[in-house]
Amino acid sequence: MDQNDHPDNPLAPLRDEIDRIDARILELINQRLRIGEQVGAVKKKEGSQILDRVRERMVIENLSSINQGPADKELIQYIFNVIITATREIQKPKTIAYLGPKASYTHIAALNHFKHSGRFVQQPNLFDIFRDVERGQSHFGVVPVENSIEGAVNHTLDLFGEFNLNIISEHYEPVSHDLLSITGEPSDVKTIYSHPQAIAQCKGWLKKKFPHVDVMETTSTSKAAQMASVDESVAAIASQKAAHIY
Template identity: 45%
Template sequence: MDDLGKLRKKIDEIDEKMLDLLNKRAKIVLEVAGLKQDKNSVFYAPDRERKIIERLKALNSGPFPDDALKVVFREIISASLSMEKPLEVACLGPLATFTHLAGVRHFGSSARFLPVNSIREVFEAVENSQADYGIVPIENSTEGVVSYTLDMFVDFDLNITAEVMLEISHNLLSVSGKVEDIKKIYSHPQAFAQCRTWLERNLPDVQIFDSTSTSKAAELAAGDPTSAAIASELAAKTYNLEFVHRNIEDNKKNYTRFLVISKSVAPKTGNDKTSIMFTIKDRPGALYDILTPFKKSKINLKKIESRPSRRKAWEYIFFVDMEGHIDDKAVKKAIENITDNCLYLKFLGSYPLGE
């Protein structure tokens, strides 16, 4: 046996050991599931998942990269969880959109994703127990806040239990993968806007057609060898498309923040964020009086956003993200101290900081 053959044999032996260990792990997972069922415990514990991955990253001496380690173990945890109780996750459809991709990044591919037609339907699916969790876009680093998502927190009593930061990477996809075959391109208007300069420089004469989503664009391109789509890597896999060009977005630092919503509450991890919403009395200095307790408690406010309340003309609802967990004394005290100055105050959730 030559040197290459010997090395491949060693890899095969390691793979067999890994398989044996995965099955041993799976058996213990099933035992844990039985105990959880007896105690009526919550099956999905994202804080526990984060601790597992952080512990392994701390132990990792390389050369296996930390990012890859995170992906591998998230899939192991996802598959294990599906053996206990498959998670139902509502997301803005169709499948293979960036919202779906954010869901896969957070829950792993073993979760069952329920595609719905609107952000409101994501909230409704969770509220009506059709899904355990929902995932919705909240803001993009170039396009700003998704106002409709903020409005839904007024209408529904659900908690934010996690946030997902997804780097938005647009790819030009087609059946053949050859640029000379492309006569037209499909995509969502926002994707076209984010790739405008690249398209003008590289494909100025190709016709562009709007679609309802990047995933729908990929579906259309899959049925027409003369067309292409601007869509995600997940869409390429879903619709068996080839890459013509990767990463054609004009802004290479384009991120979208997604929120995970549910009826449950996320436990404290020590690296958390808290979100609230409130309306204030119409008088001079009202907003200053709201913000002062946070300054006194040395709480860092990460974001302040306002929206019309839709209940009264010129009344606004303020949405605030802050560092810390509601179980932190300083956070709890600051929120208690602003209550008297609010006409309305609602706790939206404390959750681990997104990565």
């Protein structure tokens, strides 16, 4: 038994109570979202707008006025802004296209930018993201434009010339690469796969640590992680999130 789980540990009952509260919070959030779906259905039937800033502001102001602490006003506003946004999005979820598979850096950027609210659709390449948005099959597309080491992503810039689309927002996402493999043993690695941008960003490290290993390009870092997950001789340069998923 873990020392922290010992019945004589004074933290044990407190943590049990926190777990019960967390479960109740989760239940209430999902209940709120289900009611939000019903509200969305009524608004759609009446032809009303989904976004109601006056109502949302009243909700925040009311919660702030009845708050007895120790949560401060800023924390209450932050938490309920996220919940209200999720409730609004579930009434009319946005579709966001990104360069897949899951756990690519554009997927991570999309999740963070849209606060995990919406329906996220993976596409195999940048062209399909642009085409998806132009055809109206997705409301938004998240594409890489520039990184601090390699500069502009020229293929993305070229596609803006081919499609009648506009940039409506920017998102800055910190990128940290990991080398992923099944065994975790460098000696097992015979081939390393990743997206060309990630390979370019890590080229100095790769030459130093794996001078005799073949480095191959693929369509995304998460695609590389998928490949590494089924072959012990393959490693992938990808995100930590990709390690958890694949």
